Structure formats: structure tokens, C-alpha cells
Amino acid sequence: MNRKIAIVTGGSRGLGRNAIEKLAKKGVDVIFTYHSQIDAAKAVVQNVEASGGKAVALALNTGETGSFNAFVADVKTQLQQVWQRETFDFLVNNAGVGLHEAFTDTTEEQFDLMMNVHLKGPFFLTQKLLPLMADGGRILNISSGLARFALPGSSAYAIMKGAIEVLTRYQAKELGARGITANVLAPGAIETDFSGGMVRDNPQVNQIVSANTALGRAGLPDDIGGMVALMLSDEAGWMNAQRVEASGGMFI
Numbered sequence: 001m002n003r004k005i006a007i008v009t010g011g012s013r014g015l016g017r018n019a020i021e022k023l024a025k026k027g028v029d030v031i032f033t034y035h036s037q038i039d040a041a042k043a044v045v046q047n048v049e050a051s052g053g054k055a056v057a058l059a060l061n062t063g064e065t066g067s068f069n070a071f072v073a074d075v076k077t078q079l080q081q082v083w084q085r086e087t088f089d090f091l092v093n094n095a096g097v098g099l100h101e102a103f104t105d106t107t108e109e110q111f112d113l114m115m116n117v118h119l120k121g122p123f124f125l126t127q128k129l130l131p132l133m134a135d136g137g138r139i140l141n142i143s144s145g146l147a148r149f150a151l152p153g154s155s156a157y158a159i160m161k162g163a164i165e166v167l168t169r170y171q172a173k174e175l176g177a178r179g180i181t182a183n184v185l186a187p188g189a190i191e192t193d194f195s196g197g198m199v200r201d202n203p204q205v206n207q208i209v210s211a212n213t214a215l216g217r218a219g220l221p222d223d224i225g226g227m228v229a230l231m232l233s234d235e236a237g238w239m240n241a242q243r244v245e246a247s248g249g250m251f252i
Contacts, residue, residue, distance in 0.1 A: 003027050003028065003029050003053070003054075004027070004028045004029070004089040004090065004232075005028070005029045005030070005031065005079070005083060005085070005087075005088040005089050005090070006020075006023055006028050006029070006030050006031070006088065006089065006090035006091070006092060006232065007031045007032070007033075007075065007088055007090070007091050007092070007129065008020055008023075008030055008031075008032040008033070008092040008094055009032070009033045009060065009062055009092065009093055009094050009095035009122075010032075010033060010034075010035070010062070010095030011030070011032025011033060011041070011094070012032070012034035012035075012037045012040040012041040012044055012057070013037060013040055013193060014190075014193060014221060015094060015142070015187065015190065015221055015224045015225065015228075016032065016092075016094045017040075017044055017221070018221035018222060018224065018225030019092060019094065019224065019225040019228035019229070020032055020044055020048065020055065020225075021044075021047055021048070021051075021225060022222075022225035022226055022228060022229040023228065023229050023232070024047070024048045024051045024052075024053040024055070025051060025229075026229050026233065027053070028053070028089075028090070028229075028232070029048075029053050029054040029055065029083070030048060030053070030054075030056075031055070031056045031058060031075060031078055031088065032044065032055065032056075032057055032058070033057070033058055033059070033060035033062070033071075033095060034058075034059060034060075035059070035060070035061055035095070036059075038057075041057035042057065044057065045057055054082060054083070056082060058071065058074050058075070058078070060095075062095040062121035062122070062125060063113065063116035063117040063120075063121050064116075064121075065116075065120060065121065065125075068124060068125055068128050069128065071125075072128050072129060072132065075088070075132060076132060086132070087132055087133060087134040087137075088129075088132060088133060088134065088137070089133070089134050089136075089137050089138065090137060090138045090139075090140065090232050091126060091129060091133065091137070091138070091139050091140070092140045092142070092228060092232075093122040093125070093126065093139070093140070093141045093142060093164075094142045095117065095121070096117055096118055096142070097113065097114075097117055098157065098198075099113070099114055099154075099156055099157045100153045100154065100198070101153055101156065102152060102153055102155075103155040103156075106155065106156050110156060111156050114156045114157050115160055118157070118160035118161060118164065119160045119163050119164055119167075122141060122164060122167075123167060126139060126171070130175075133180065135178045135179050135180070136178075136179040136180065137178075137180045137181075138180070138181050138182075138183075138231075138232055139168070139171055139175075139180065139181065139182040139183070140182075140183055140184075140185055140228065140231055140232060141164050141165075141167070141168050141182070141183070141184050141185075142184075142185055142186075142187070143161040143162075143164055143165050143184045143185065143186040143243065144157070144158065144161040144186055144187060145186055145187065145188040145189070145245055145247045145250055145251070146158040146161060147161040147162040147165055147186060148186070148245065148251075149250070149251040161186070164184070165184050165186075165243055168182045168183065168184045168241065168243075169182075169241045172240045172241035173241070176240070181237070181239065181240040181241075182240065182241060183231060183239055183240065183241065183242050183243070183244065184242070184243040184244065185224070185227055185228060185231060185244050185246060186243060186244065186245040186246070186247070187219060187223075187224045187245075187247065188209075188213065188218075188219050188245070188246065188247025188248060188250040189205075189209040189213075189218050189219060189247070189250065190218065190219040190220065190221060190223070190224060191206070191218050191219065191220055191221070199218050200218075206218050209250070212251055213247065213248045213249055213250045213251075214248060214249025214250075215248035215249055216248075217248065218248075219246070219247065219248055223246060223248070224246055227244070227246045231244065
């Protein structure tokens with residue numbers, strides 16, 4: 001039986017890396033992107049191969065739409081050479097950068113960066129990859145708990161995540177004829193190097209998160225990688241146009 005193939009953006013570190021490792025354990029092969037950390041990307045490939053799977057790392061800045069045609073061509077080549085296939089099955093739009101800036105101080109340049117990476121990039125990358133996606137495939141867009149609750153300093157980042165949640169419903173509606181589903185996974189505060197490791201490395205922030213989370217702690221990468229694998233599993237095939245928050249019950 002052919003293994004499924006997922007494309008995961010932002011897979012060299014943090015939540016993307018964990019999701020890839022969880023998918024590999026479920027028998028899913030991966031093409032993933034990295035921005036600049038080539039050594040970290042090579043380590044992910046080695047981990048997947050050690051578990052018996054296949055992985056390919058491709059450089060991509062998801063905020064630069066002008067590079068997407070070349071990236072899609074690379075994906076097509078890798079599918080043919082590594083898997084002898086013309087299509088892939090899953091797309092996880094995970095790549096992102098953080099911003100912690102008050103609404104009153106956010107610059108136009110910062111706003112544009114958030115829009116390009118978190119909204120414009122996923123919009124057009126998904127559009128360009130659709131001809132290579134198998135009918136019956138899955139799109140999983142990564143949002144944030146910040147699209148539900150508001151914390152000072154997150155406005156520009158959070159509104160892009162809110163927009164990606166609306167986009168997901170439209171993708172589900174318009175791509176349903178091909179049997180393609182589209183869903184959102186919204187993590188809460190997770191201990192990674194995201195935003196300079198703010199949750200992981202700042203004890204005060206970590207304590208505040210823990211005190212406002214029903215399960216009494218900040219999230220870990222394993223909490224989210226497992227959810228990605230779950231939402232792309234056969235058992236979740238009838239779920240469509242849904243937002244699933246994995247935050248341990250933060251701010252409920």
C-alpha cells in the first residue's frame with residue numbers, strides 16, 4: 001500500500017518538526033520547508049529516515065510569493081524522483097514568525113510581514129499546490145488561540161490567524177467537489193523557540209500561561225504534533241471546515 005505524503009511548511013523546528021515526526025510514526029512521508037536552518041532540516045530528514053520513512057527538505061520563504069512557482073516545480077520533481085508519484089495527499093500550512101508589539105506601535109512593515117507570511121503566503125501557496133494535491137486530500141491550516149482570546153501585543157499576528165480561519169471555511173466549501181477537506185488547528189501557548197522562546201524560556205510568562213490554563217501548564221510540542229497527525233488520520237476524514245483548538249483549556 002502506498003504511503004501518504006504530506007507537505008509541511010516550517011518543518012525544521014518547533015511544532016512543524018514535531019508534527020513531521022508524529023506523521024512519520026503514522027506511516028506518512030513528508031516534503032517540508034525550512035527558511036534558513038539547513039542543519040536542523042537535515043536532522044529532521046535523518047529522524048524520519050531512521051523511523052523507516054522518507055522526507056525531503058526544500059528551502060522556502062513563505063512570505064515571498066514570487067518564489068512559489070519554482071517551489072511547486074521542485075515539489076513535482078521530488079514526487080516523481082523519490083516516490084514515483086504525481087500527487088501528494090496532505091498540506092499543513094504551519095510556517096510562521098512571531099510579533100509582540102502593541103497595536104499603537106505596530107509599523108506598516110511589521111504588519112506586511114505578518115500578512116505575507118501568515119495569510120497571503122498560505123493563500124497563494126495552497127492555490128499553486130492544488131493541481132498536485134490528490135482528490136480526497138486534506139488541508140490543515142495552523143491558526144492560534146489568539147484568534148479567540150486577546151492578549152496585548154498580538155493584534156497584527158492574531159488578525160492574520162483570524163483571517164486564515166475564514167479562508168479555511170471557503171476552501172472547504174469550494175474544494176469539496178474534489179473531496180478535499182480543509183480544517184484549522186489552533187494551538188495555545190506552547191514551549192518552543194517561537195517569539196524568541198517567550199513561553200519556554202521566560203518563567204514569568206510560563207507561570208501566567210499555566211495559571212490561566214485548565215490543565216495547569218503550558219503546552220508542549222508533543223501536544224500539537226499529535227493533534228496534526230490525528231486531524232490527518234483516516235478517522236478524521238469526515239471533519240471539514242472546523243476549528244479545533246489545542247490549548248489545554250486556556251482562558252475558558
